[in-house]
Amino acid sequence: MPSPAGVRLAERVVLVVVLVALVVNLVAPLFQDGPVVPAVASGLLSVLGVGLLRRRPVVALVVVSLAGIVASLGGADPTGAWSIAVFVAFLQSLRRLPAVLVGSVVGVTSAVAVALHEGQVSLERPTASIAAVCGVAAAAAGSAVRSNLRWRAELEGRAHDAIENRRAAVDRSVAEERVRIARDLHDSIGHHIAVVSVHLGTAQVTVSEDDRATRASLESARDAVRAVLVETQQVLRVLRRGDAPSDLEPPPDHAGVPALVASARSAGLVVDVTLRGLDRPLAPVVSTAVHRIVQEALTNALKHGGGQVSLRVEIAEAVLIEAANVRADGGGPATGPDHPGGHGLIGMTERATSVGGRVEHWTEGRVFWLRAVLPADAPSTDAALEEARR
Structure with missing residues (x-):
């Protein structure tokens, strides 16, 4: 279907021209020499035809076309009525009337009207033929405009369908990939973590009651495993259902840094820590990035x-x-393409970049240095939020 806006615009332009021509056709005979009554009668017939354009398009076309013949039969100039008939031919072809029908009616009546007015049809005075050709050309032009509008509408529809189909295919592929990843996580990581938790529980039961340090270490390890299980289950829910992270527990923030330090110390790591300004508010994505970078x-x-x-x-x-x-090995984590490690450093770098910060790391002798600088405020975009919550 043609664009409704395009059709309406073309119709309005033509209708304005037709109305102007009607006014001129009715008023002009009053200021010209010649029979007034036939000219006014022709103008009124054109007005009647234009009034019927919507309700009786074929009848309106015939009435408007006959207005020129009425003027010629009364001895008046049919040029005004013919002009209106030509514009009406364009308009009715634009409004779905067959161009052959419109062109035939307007072309024949225009030729007859001009021939009656001139009293002859000859090669020396081809006015009647020109009038007929103009009527046919107007009908053809209206049909061509309508075809062009329909072609453009079809192109837009096809483009829209192609975009929707591509989007649906991408969504389907993403959903299938999410399900596959969730299945792999459940079958591999989830299973191994559960096995580790069971073994830790067994070791905790069998260890001596007097060995409190070992029991505390095992309890900390079990707590860490349980935390990993909870986060893995959240990831699985997101992958399987496509839920937004906001449906789950809130993401960690920089207020949890002391808890990270305490957890590392309980695992046997000696941490010399300096914390300043943790009570200052940060943008949510930056706060989560701080937590994750310190954790890594x-x-x-x-x-x-x-x-x-x-x-x-x-x-x-x-x-x-x-x-x-x-x-312990005299260097930092391997990050080259030939080494399987280094994913933590890559993750920290990507997370810092996502909030407008940077991560630097280098080795001095056997000391490995890591420095991250993040802005206190970051753009609150959905992409940054998703990246920081991973």
Whole structure:
């Protein structure tokens, strides 16, 4: 279907021209020499035809076309009535009347009206033929405009359908991939974590009551495993249902940094910590990024360090996170393409970048340094929020 707006605009333009022509056709005979009554009668017939355009389009076309013949039969000039008939031919072709029908009616009546007015039809005076051709051309033009509008509407419809189909295909692929990832997580990581939790529980039961340090260490390990299970279940729910993270528990924030330090110490890591400005409010995405970066820094120190780490977190105009620890293997985590490790550093870098910050790391001798600088405020975009909550 053609664009309704395009059709309405074309109709309004033509109707304005027709109304102007009607006024001129009715008023002009009063100021010209010649028979007035036939000219006025022709004008009134044109007015009647234009009034019937909506309700009786075919009848209206015939009435408007006959107005020129009425003028010629009374000895008046049919030019005004012919002009109105030509514009009406364009309008009615635009409004779905067959162009062949419209062109035939207007073309024949126009030729007859001009021939009656001139009293002859000859090659020397081809006025009648020109009038007929103009009527046919107007009908063809209206049909062509309508076809063009219909073609454009079809193109827009196809483009819209293609976009919707592509979006549906992408959504379907994403949903299938989410289900696959959720299944793999459930079958592999979830299973192994559950097994670790069971073994830790068994070890906790069998250890001596007097060995309090070992029992406390096992309890801390079980708490950590339970926390991992909870987060894994949340991830699985998001993957399977596509729920927004807001439907789950709120994301961690920088207020949880002391708890991270306490957890690392309970795992046996000696943490020399300096915390300043934790009571200052931060943008939610930045707050979550601080928590995750500190968490990953302590995890790296546990995995690769020699049992001791120096941590400094300061929040002022910006957020500064520094961690330094002696590496057990003499260097930092491997981050090259040939090494499977280094994902923690990559994750920290991506998280800092997502909120407009940066992460730097280097090695001085056997000491591995990590520094992250984040803005206190960050753009509250959905993309940054999603990235920070991962």
